[in-house]
Amino acid sequence: MIEPSRKAALVYLFTVLIFAIAAYRPVNTAGSDNQLGSDENSRSADTNAVPAKNQSSEAFRDPSVNPAAKKKPRVLVTSDGEIDDQCSLVRFLLYANEWDIEGIITSSSQYHAHGHRWPGDDWVQPYLTAYSKVYQNLVQHDPEYPTIEFLQSRTLLGNVRTEGEMDEITPGSQHIVKVLLDETDDRPIWIQAWGGTNTIARALQTIESEHPDQVESVANKMRFFFIWEQDSTYQSYIRPRWGKHNIPTIISDQFIAIFYHWKKYLPAEQQSFLAGSWMRPNILEDHGPLCALYPAHKGDDKGFDAGDFRSEGDSPAFLHTIPVGLRSMESPGWGGWGGRYVKVRENTWLDPVADSTYSYPDGRWYGDSAWGRSRLRENRPNDAELTLYVKPIWRWMEAMQNDFAARADWCIKSFAEANHPPIVKLATPLDLQVQAGKEVSLSAHGSSDPDGDQLSYRWWHYQEAGTFPHTIQIRDAAQQDASFSVPKSARQGETIHLICEVTDNGTPALTRYQRVLIQVK
Numbered sequence: 001m002i003e004p005s006r007k008a009a010l011v012y013l014f015t016v017l018i019f020a021i022a023a024y025r026p027v028n029t030a031g032s033d034n035q036l037g038s039d040e041n042s043r044s045a046d047t048n049a050v051p052a053k054n055q056s057s058e059a060f061r062d063p064s065v066n067p068a069a070k071k072k073p074r075v076l077v078t079s080d081g082e083i084d085d086q087c088s089l090v091r092f093l094l095y096a097n098e099w100d101i102e103g104i105i106t107s108s109s110q111y112h113a114h115g116h117r118w119p120g121d122d123w124v125q126p127y128l129t130a131y132s133k134v135y136q137n138l139v140q141h142d143p144e145y146p147t148i149e150f151l152q153s154r155t156l157l158g159n160v161r162t163e164g165e166m167d168e169i170t171p172g173s174q175h176i177v178k179v180l181l182d183e184t185d186d187r188p189i190w191i192q193a194w195g196g197t198n199t200i201a202r203a204l205q206t207i208e209s210e211h212p213d214q215v216e217s218v219a220n221k222m223r224f225f226f227i228w229e230q231d232s233t234y235q236s237y238i239r240p241r242w243g244k245h246n247i248p249t250i251i252s253d254q255f256i257a258i259f260y261h262w263k264k265y266l267p268a269e270q271q272s273f274l275a276g277s278w279m280r281p282n283i284l285e286d287h288g289p290l291c292a293l294y295p296a297h298k299g300d301d302k303g304f305d306a307g308d309f310r311s312e313g314d315s316p317a318f319l320h321t322i323p324v325g326l327r328s329m330e331s332p333g334w335g336g337w338g339g340r341y342v343k344v345r346e347n348t349w350l351d352p353v354a355d356s357t358y359s360y361p362d363g364r365w366y367g368d369s370a371w372g373r374s375r376l377r378e379n380r381p382n383d384a385e386l387t388l389y390v391k392p393i394w395r396w397m398e399a400m401q402n403d404f405a406a407r408a409d410w411c412i413k414s415f416a417e418a419n420h421p422p423i424v425k426l427a428t429p430l431d432l433q434v435q436a437g438k439e440v441s442l443s444a445h446g447s448s449d450p451d452g453d454q455l456s457y458r459w460w461h462y463q464e465a466g467t468f469p470h471t472i473q474i475r476d477a478a479q480q481d482a483s484f485s486v487p488k489s490a491r492q493g494e495t496i497h498l499i500c501e502v503t504d505n506g507t508p509a510l511t512r513y514q515r516v517l518i519q520v521k
Helices: 004-024 083-094 125-141 148-153 171-181 198-210 212-221 233-245 254-258 276-284 288-292 371-377 384-389 397-410
Strands: 074-079 100-106 155-157 189-193 222-227 249-252 342-345 348-350 431-434 439-443 455-461 481-485 495-504 511-520
Touching: 074 083, 074 171, 083 125, 083 288, 083 397, 100 148, 100 171, 125 148, 125 288, 125 397, 148 155, 155 171, 171 189, 171 198, 171 212, 198 212, 198 233, 212 222, 212 233, 254 371, 276 288, 276 397, 371 384, 397 511
Parallel strands: 074 100, 074 189, 100 155, 189 222, 222 249, 249 348, 431 511
Antiparallel strands: 342 348, 439 481, 455 495, 495 511
């Protein structure tokens, strides 16, 4: 018989071993957000992942977004200039060809303002200067890159004196007013807060007081993507005064997937794309003056090595709007490079919390209240739940980082020397209505690659994005043409999201997508 003390020790060691194996097993980025990894042919969700109390399954689809249209998204950035904002700005400028940039506005936050860890009113300027030095090379790859003069004209100082200050009318707030009052362009504007929302609030207060007849039209064109609520102005002004207009609003906490503490919860496979051994040759070294400014870790720094990725907590705000084919701008709940979100109140989408006992706060969603940041403070070792919580972003890590590396190459290489993403075109309609039990043919015929590279195909079911609660089995999922049958158990109105993922064999390998949305009729 084993003595009780020895038996307890053995049980403890066995438990530790099981958790260690679970934490470090290889991870498959396909399939469910509710499981760390799965066999290629079995993508069923973790049945223990019960949604929080006040998550809504209510469907939302932005009527202003047409997936067939070729119009660029409009974006306007406000930023407090934190070092991870500076990391994000480098990536943002490398994707400047993908949007119509309406503004880059310096703002404050609870973390940064005049007299409090302030990076300087003109912190953006060195990055714009570096951009100007690689501009002539970037336009070889896409003539849509904006000129430095254009970017300078839209880079202004907003409300920065103190945290949450929105009394002063500033060049930045007035520029936002000008953009929002312009009636010559009815496309939505994705207004991003990488810091506080105070400069946005000041602009909206100006419109409310001086242009009350245009409040509704302004509200109709706004889309908000906030990285936490980094001051109180959304709750104290924007929400009570503008909430009745139901402005679609995403407030992200899952950005911590690419935040300072990424080594604590990202799977090892994903960490490899953030390690200095990957960052140095692909981004930091010999890629021109803009990438040279990227503020990665410099040396042995609290467990980080030279060249290690530092943080890009604000990047999901614009990753959400890069048109890679995932159609994420059509609905916050569909998922894409910027994450996947659930409706919790009014017009507001927050991060999915897989806990049936959890209730979202009615007030601010930020460092002191957001589930992920609060969980991180508990400092649990090998926290599988936290890893799953941020999976809607890290599942795309390899594709996002390879794409970043290709953009870095565009700074120094000719078109013939660099790689460019494939163009995914489906013969299958992007939206289908199908009866339960019917077979659906899927075809990516028409897809091509601008460099003549060979393409590989992968069709997969993004289960959490839809409302059909079970796994879809796709036949010939690794072929250009595939098929599946809508299960007979599917109910009228339920939705199934299938992703066609196409990757070239260039260096680095680049990926683009198309999403097929099936509604059961």
